[in-house]
Amino acid sequence: GENVEQHPSTLSVQEGDSAVIKCTYSDSASNYFPWYKQELGKRPQLIIDIRSNVGEKKDQRIAVTLNKTAKHFSLHITETQPEDSAVYFCAASDGRGGDMRFGAGTRLTVKP
Amino acid sequence: EPEVTQTPSHQVTQMGQEVILRCVPISNHLYFYWYRQILGQKVEFLVSFYNNEISEKSEIFDDQFSVERPDGSNFTLKIRSTKLEDSAMYFCASSAQGTDTQYFGPGTRLTVL
Numbered sequence: 345g346e347n348v349e350q351h352p353s354t355l356s357v358q359e360g361d362s363a364v365i366k367c368t369y370s371d372s373a374s375n376y377f378p379w380y381k382q383e384l385g386k387r388p389q390l391i392i393d394i395r396s397n398v399g400e401k402k403d404q405r406i407a408v409t410l411n412k413t414a415k416h417f418s419l420h421i422t423e424t425q426p427e428d429s430a431v432y433f434c435a436a437s438d439g440r441g442g443d444m445r446f447g448a449g450t451r452l453t454v455k456p
Numbered sequence: 457e458p459e460v461t462q463t464p465s466h467q468v469t470q471m472g473q474e475v476i477l478r479c480v481p482i483s484n485h486l487y488f489y490w491y492r493q494i495l496g497q498k499v500e501f502l503v504s505f506y507n508n509e510i511s512e513k514s515e516i517f518d519d520q521f522s523v524e525r526p527d528g529s530n531f532t533l534k535i536r537s538t539k540l541e542d543s544a545m546y547f548c549a550s551s552a553q554g555t556d557t558q559y560f561g562p563g564t565r566l567t568v569l
Binding site: 345376378380386387388389390393395433435437439442443444445446447448449 | 489497498499500501504511512513514547556557558559560561562563
């Protein structure tokens with residue numbers, strides 16, 4: 345089955361700096377890669393996703409890049425703000441309504 | 457904006473008891489999922505459900521677990537005989553036909569004593 349590795353486990357940045365979180369996956373059949381933000385005690389919230397026919401996607405301060413050959417994808421947050429502080433999870437699935445496997449999460453702290 | 461809802465928000469039960477966790481997916485969604493998250497750990501896939509049957513299940517989803525869509529709106533997860541290690545947050549999610557995007561409910565915190 346799919347195995348998703350995520351790094352780093354914790355990340356601390358100064359407000360205004362950029363943050364990058366990286367994930368790798370194992371199953372070449374995976375073609376859908378979402379990123380979720382989870383605040384303490386809350387549900388995972390989808391912040392951006394990318395499909396395998398696209399190499400990069402951007403939404404304001406958030407971007408995701410995908411390298412299908414190397415089986416890795418990354419989340420980039422620019423101009424970080426304290427409210428970006430949360431746990432971020434990457435995930436991968438084959439997009440057929442089947443299982444979605446999550447990475448272990450990255451706890452991002454943005455210091456004011 | 458429509459959201460997935462779950463009840464109860466917190467369930468406390470004794471080891472060996474049966475629990476049923478309830479979810480109301482977004483109304484026009486056809487794919488339903490259960491995940492669990494042990495405190496401080498990652499979200500783990502349990503099961504996906506489509507067209508009134510299980511599509512996929514993980515190694516976690518053993519014979520103690522079952523899912524059901526008893527009517528047109530609810531989607532339930534039953535744990536037959538709870539164990540201490542079943543204590544976790546259980547999230548329901550749903551997605552629409554033709555899209556991969558899954559929307560999560562607020563979760564049910566299950567505590568097994």
